[in-house]
Structures are given as C-alpha cells and as structure tokens.
Amino acid sequence: MSAAIRPEVLTEAVGNVLVVTLNREHVRNAVNTAMAEGVAGALDELDRRRDLVAGVLTGAGSTFCSGMDLKAFLAGERPGVPGRGFAGIVERGSDKPLIAAVEGHAIAGGFEIVLACDLVVASETAAFGLPEVKRGLVAAAGGLFRLPQRVPYQLAMEMALTGEFVPAERARELGLVNRLVPAGEAASAALELAAAIARNGPLAVAATKRIITLSRDWSAEESFDRQRPMAEDVRSSEDAREGARAFTEKRPPRWSGK
Known part of the structure; x- marks a missing residue:
C-alpha cells in the first residue's frame, strides 16, 4: 500500500x-x-x-x-x-x-x-x-x-x-x-x-555505488588507497561470510546487513 x-x-x-x-x-x-x-x-x-x-x-x-x-x-x-x-x-x-x-x-x-x-x-x-x-x-x-x-x-x-x-x-x-x-x-x-x-548483499551494493560515485574525483595514484577501507569493511562483514557459505552450499544467501 x-x-x-x-x-x-x-x-x-x-x-x-x-x-x-x-x-x-x-x-x-x-x-x-x-x-x-x-x-x-x-x-x-x-x-x-x-x-x-x-x-x-x-x-x-x-x-x-x-x-x-x-x-x-x-x-x-x-x-x-x-x-x-x-x-x-x-x-x-x-x-x-x-x-x-x-x-x-x-x-x-x-x-x-x-x-x-x-x-x-x-x-x-x-x-x-x-x-x-x-x-x-x-x-x-x-x-x-x-x-x-x-x-x-x-x-x-x-x-x-x-x-x-x-x-x-x-x-x-x-x-x-x-x-x-x-x-x-x-x-x-x-x-x-x-x-x-x-537480491545482492546490501553492504556490497551500497559500497559499490559509493566507490563508483566518489572515484570520479580520485587520481589514479590514490584510487586503490581510497577504495581500500570501503572494500575491506564489506569484506570483513558477516554478509561476506554468508555470501561465501551460500555459494559453497548452493543456496540463496540470507543477508543480514551486518
């Protein structure tokens, strides 16, 4: 409604x-x-x-x-x-x-x-x-x-x-x-x-948008350093572990946003 x-x-x-x-x-x-x-x-x-x-x-x-x-x-x-x-x-x-x-x-x-x-x-x-x-x-x-x-x-x-x-x-x-x-x-x-x-991991989706949006103003020299903390926050999340588990167990992931 x-x-x-x-x-x-x-x-x-x-x-x-x-x-x-x-x-x-x-x-x-x-x-x-x-x-x-x-x-x-x-x-x-x-x-x-x-x-x-x-x-x-x-x-x-x-x-x-x-x-x-x-x-x-x-x-x-x-x-x-x-x-x-x-x-x-x-x-x-x-x-x-x-x-x-x-x-x-x-x-x-x-x-x-x-x-x-x-x-x-x-x-x-x-x-x-x-x-x-x-x-x-x-x-x-x-x-x-x-x-x-x-x-x-x-x-x-x-x-x-x-x-x-x-x-x-x-x-x-x-x-x-x-x-x-x-x-x-x-x-x-x-x-x-x-x-x-x-359907994708919410933390990964938000970080992906943020990196694409912000990187337009990054120089080539700083791009990976600027991206790293955003990507690592997602990589260390429970959702990242859930995504890996779901893939190995051949089932849809159950995202928690954590």
Missing part, C-alpha cells in the same frame, strides 16, 4: 525496494516546495531503513516531471531542501542505488532529477531536455555538469545550448537510458531492475 510522505509524494515498499512517486499529475509533476520536501523525506527513509536496498523514482500519470513549478516560483517559493537542493535530490541523492522510471517528458529540472539518479528506465514515450536557455535561464540544478559525464562533450553542449528535446530512442543510443520499454511499462521495468540489485 502506498503511503504519503506528503500528498505530493507517495512511497511504497515493494520487497527491498522503495518506490517513490511524484504525485502532482495535474501540473505534470512540476516541483514545488512541498514536493521537494516529500522527496527529501522519502530519500531519508530509503537511507535510514536497513531492509531497503534500492529505490525507484517515478511520476504519476503520463509525465515524469516538467521541472520547477513556475507559478509557485513566481509566488515566492524556492522548491529545494537545505542539504539536498532542488527537488530534494539534486545536491544529495540517496546512499543507495536509485532508478528513474520515466514516462513522457523529463525536462528542465525534471531531467536534472533524472541525472541525479544512478540508472534510468524509460518508456518509448519519454523525452529529455534542458530548455532553460529558451526562457533566458540557466539549468542550475546539476544538469550542466552531470550531462557531460553521461554523453560526449559536443552532444552535451548541443542539448544545453539549443534546449531541444531528445527522444527516448536517441537517449538510449547516447547511453542516457539503461533500458527502453513500451509505453506504460517504465515503472514495472525499473522495479524489476531494482529487485535484481536488491
């Missing part, structure tokens, strides 16, 4: 996966302050609960997210959360793997939310873009430095400087999308992918 962190954001635990739904369908899931606070609360829950290994972030209805709610902005709202930034996610996401499940448009701040996630499952209806320049604005919620990490420099420049949208199939070709699925199936496909992640 879904629960509401706030009415603007629904959460539902499905096995070891937390599904988070942006729930302002009447405004194409545009982000206001209440939604940002709801997303931040959902990510806090995902990080806090030891029984949860991964998360899926999706939007209600036929649109993932159209970006910032401009009416709320003009009324004086700033749809961010201290420490987590715009939409409660772009400056600090989850410590655990987070999958964006995209139907329809993920544009402006909505695309920046997608870029703040670790993996992307998109339906054939999806489209991505940073149209801020068309409105005389700058995409300041992480898109201008995350996008060049995901696609070649020239393509990131083209998307950011023209503001044109990229359809789902092209986004898949560029490597922005992990899995492309028929319309209406993004959330279920993302949940399948999250479940495949959640």
